[in-house]
Amino acid sequence: MxxxxxxxxxxxxxxxxxxxxxxxxxxxxxxxxxxxxxxxxxxxxGFLCGRVTMEGSFPQPSVPSNDYDGPPIAREDYIAEKAAFYAVAIDPKGKLWWSNRAISDTDEGYDGAHIIEVLTESVPDAFLAHLRNKGVSYLFAGKTELNLPLAVQKLKKLFGIQTLLLEGxxxxxxxxxxxxxxxxxxxxxxxxxxxxxxxxxxxxxxxxxxxxxxxxxxxxxxxxxxxxxxxxxxxxxx
Ligand SMILES: NC(=O)c1ccc[n+]([C@@H]2O[C@H](COP(=O)([O-])OP(=O)(O)OC[C@H]3O[C@@H](n4cnc5c(N)ncnc54)[C@H](OP(=O)(O)O)[C@@H]3O)[C@@H](O)[C@H]2O)c1
Structure with a gap:
C-alpha cells in the first residue's frame, strides 16, 4: 500500500x-x-485531525502578524524532523499558527507528537515562514483544494508513517x-x-x-x- x-x-x-x-x-x-x-x-x-479539532484540543496563542518581507517561499514539502510519533493537522488555509514543533498534552499518547501541517499551496508565505521558524513540518496536497489521497501518500513516503489514527x-x-x-x-x-x-x-x-x-x-x-x-x-x- x-x-x-x-x-x-x-x-x-x-x-x-x-x-x-x-x-x-x-x-x-x-x-x-x-x-x-x-x-x-x-x-x-501518528494521529490526524481536522483544523477545528486541532484548534479545540490544542489551543494556540493568538495569530501572529501576517507581515512577511522575506523572499518568496517555494511550495515545497518541509521535513523539519523525523519523529517517533506525529500529530497531523488538516489545515488547508493555514490557520493553525503553532507556537511549538510538538504537541504539549497531559496524556502521554499525545504529548511530544511532532506536528505536520497538511496545506494547500494557497497559504501565505508568512504562515510558511512561521512554521519553519517554529520547526513544524508541512506538506502540500493540492493548489487550492485538498487532495487527501496525495496527502496520505506523502505521510508515508516523506515521514514513514505506516499506521495512522484518524481522530475527527x-x-x-x-x-x-x-x-x-x-x-x-x-x-x-x-x-x-x-x-x-x-x-x-x-x-x-x-x-x-x-x-x-x-x-x-x-x-x-x-x-x-x-x-x-x-x-x-x-x-x-x-
Ligand atoms: N468524539 C470524538 O471522539 C471526537 C474526536 C475528535 C473531534 N471531536 C469533535 O469534533 C468537533 C469538530 O469537528 P468538525 O467536523 O466540525 O471539524 P474537523 O473535522 O475537526 O475540522 C474541519 C476542518 O478541517 C479542514 N478540512 C477537513 N477536511 C477537509 C477537506 N477534505 N478539504 C479541505 N479542508 C478540510 C477544514 O478547515 P478550514 O475550515 O480551516 O478550511 C474544515 O473546516 C469538535 O467539537 C471536537 O471536539 C470529537
Missing part, C-alpha cells in the same frame, strides 16, 4: 454523534479514558470515508443518545465532496464490553 493503514478512532453516542454535552458529563469520563487508552494501545505512528472531527472523517481512505473503524460507544440538533455525526459528508458515493461497507472484527455499559466496536473495511 502506498499510504498508511488508517484507523478511524472515535468516541460516539449510541446515535453516532461525536459532539454534544454527553462528552462533558463526569459520569461518562471513564469512556474518554478508555478512548485514550485504546489510542495508546494501537501504537500507531466529523468533517475530516467524512472526507476520508468518501475518498475510500478508512481501513478500520474503532468506536468507543457511550450508552446515551445525544438529542442536540447541532451535534456532529461520526461522518459528516457533503462539505468537500458530493454526498452521492456508494455506501462504504465494513465487517465486524471484534467487540468488547467496557465498564459502565460502554462498548468498543472494531470494524474492518470490506
Amino acid at each position: 502506498d499510504r498508511p493503514y488508517i484507523i478511524c478512532h472515535m468516541v460516539t453516542s449510541l446515535d453516532g454523534k461525536v459532539t454534544g454535552d454527553f462528552l462533558k458529563k463526569s459520569e461518562y469520563s471513564k469512556f474518554i479514558e478508555d478512548y485514550y487508552r485504546i489510542h495508546r494501545e494501537y501504537g500507531a505512528d 472531527g466529523g468533517i475530516v472523517n467524512g472526507s476520508f470515508l468518501q475518498d475510500g481512505l478508512i481501513d478500520e473503524i474503532s468506536l468507543v460507544v457511550v450508552p446515551t443518545a445525544e438529542p442536540s440538533e447541532k451535534a456532529i455525526p461520526l461522518f459528516q459528508t457533503g462539505k468537500y465532496q458530493s454526498g452521492d458515493k456508494a455506501p462504504a461497507s465494513f465487517r465486524l472484527k471484534d467487540t468488547k464490553k467496557l465498564d459502565h455499559g460502554g462498548l468498543w466496536l472494531i470494524y474492518l473495511k470490506n
Whole structure:
C-alpha cells in the first residue's frame, strides 16, 4: 500500500454523534479514558485531525502578524524532523499558527507528537515562514483544494508513517470515508443518545465532496464490553 493503514478512532453516542454535552458529563469520563487508552494501545505512528479539532484540543496563542518581507517561499514539502510519533493537522488555509514543533498534552499518547501541517499551496508565505521558524513540518496536497489521497501518500513516503489514527472531527472523517481512505473503524460507544440538533455525526459528508458515493461497507472484527455499559466496536473495511 502506498499510504498508511488508517484507523478511524472515535468516541460516539449510541446515535453516532461525536459532539454534544454527553462528552462533558463526569459520569461518562471513564469512556474518554478508555478512548485514550485504546489510542495508546494501537501504537500507531501518528494521529490526524481536522483544523477545528486541532484548534479545540490544542489551543494556540493568538495569530501572529501576517507581515512577511522575506523572499518568496517555494511550495515545497518541509521535513523539519523525523519523529517517533506525529500529530497531523488538516489545515488547508493555514490557520493553525503553532507556537511549538510538538504537541504539549497531559496524556502521554499525545504529548511530544511532532506536528505536520497538511496545506494547500494557497497559504501565505508568512504562515510558511512561521512554521519553519517554529520547526513544524508541512506538506502540500493540492493548489487550492485538498487532495487527501496525495496527502496520505506523502505521510508515508516523506515521514514513514505506516499506521495512522484518524481522530475527527466529523468533517475530516467524512472526507476520508468518501475518498475510500478508512481501513478500520474503532468506536468507543457511550450508552446515551445525544438529542442536540447541532451535534456532529461520526461522518459528516457533503462539505468537500458530493454526498452521492456508494455506501462504504465494513465487517465486524471484534467487540468488547467496557465498564459502565460502554462498548468498543472494531470494524474492518470490506
Ligand atoms: N468524539 C470524538 O471522539 C471526537 C474526536 C475528535 C473531534 N471531536 C469533535 O469534533 C468537533 C469538530 O469537528 P468538525 O467536523 O466540525 O471539524 P474537523 O473535522 O475537526 O475540522 C474541519 C476542518 O478541517 C479542514 N478540512 C477537513 N477536511 C477537509 C477537506 N477534505 N478539504 C479541505 N479542508 C478540510 C477544514 O478547515 P478550514 O475550515 O480551516 O478550511 C474544515 O473546516 C469538535 O467539537 C471536537 O471536539 C470529537
